[in-house]
Amino acid sequence: MEHWKPRNTDVLSALVGEYQFLHLLRGRVYDKLIDYLIEVGPAWADEESDFILPTIKGISAKLGEKHVSKWIPIIADDLITINLEKPELFKTKDTYSLYLLHTYENSDDTSISYHIWTDKHFHINERFYWHFAKVKMYYHLFFIEDIRHEYRNGIISTEITLNTGSQNDYRKFLLQRALFENKISLSEVYKLSEYTIDQMLREIYR
Numbered sequence: 001m002e003h004w005k006p007r008n009t010d011v012l013s014a015l016v017g018e019y020q021f022l023h024l025l026r027g028r029v030y031d032k033l034i035d036y037l038i039e040v041g042p043a044w045a046d047e048e049s050d051f052i053l054p055t056i057k058g059i060s061a062k063l064g065e066k067h068v069s070k071w072i073p074i075i076a077d078d079l080i081t082i083n084l085e086k087p088e089l090f091k092t093k094d095t096y097s098l099y100l101l102h103t104y105e106n107s108d109d110t111s112i113s114y115h116i117w118t119d120k121h122f123h124i125n126e127r128f129y130w131h132f133a134k135v136k137m138y139y140h141l142f143f144i145e146d147i148r149h150e151y152r153n154g155i156i157s158t159e160i161t162l163n164t165g166s167q168n169d170y171r172k173f174l175l176q177r178a179l180f181e182n183k184i185s186l187s188e189v190y191k192l193s194e195y196t197i198d199q200m201l202r203e204i205y206r
Contacts, residue, residue, distance in 0.1 A: 008069055013131070016045075017041075023038060033072075056068055097118055099122070103163070124145070125143055139164040147159075174205055
């Protein structure tokens with residue numbers, strides 16, 4: 001899915017799903033749209049509600065603004081930026097663990113990084129449905145590929161890598177074997193693309 005560009009309709013619905021944090025972006029040119037998304041967010045999130053999000057054209061007419069389509073991807077980028085720079089602003093009641101989600105697609109370099117606060121614990125290979133990922137990616141259903149913890153300056157941080165590909169236990173076995181036998185280095189695993197690593201494994205164990 002190379003060079004795929006997210007549709008504004010997908011980005012809009014993903015933003016409504018984050019309505020509880022959109023107030024952090026107030027004071028900018030798109031305030032009218034922010035206020036509208038915050039207003040309709042609870043009804044959109046309510047599974048028992050029959051609320052249907054209007055079309056972008058409908059929202060533009062309701063707000064009397066012709067720049068709604070232009071604002072949607074800008075709001076998504078601004079929300080991601082403030083999330084990465086000030087994750088503490090996204091902490092909600094009864095959540096105590098901070099995680100940095102990082103996604104990627106095997107067939108592309110498309111990715112998104114985003115902090116979440118939760119009281120849940122995660123495990124490798126679990127499925128992870130993340131609607132907000134559609135602001136940047138084609139997929140929104142992942143599996144947890146890796147979990148890494150870091151302790152620095154008295155704070156423990158955790159990074160979770162989400163992959164859109166299918167789980168491949170045999171590939172994992174070959175990769176672990178190659179690492180153990182020093183035929184592939186850990187730095188190569190983190191620096192090189194999935195495709196390149198796959199080619200290296202095929203050459204080593206053909």
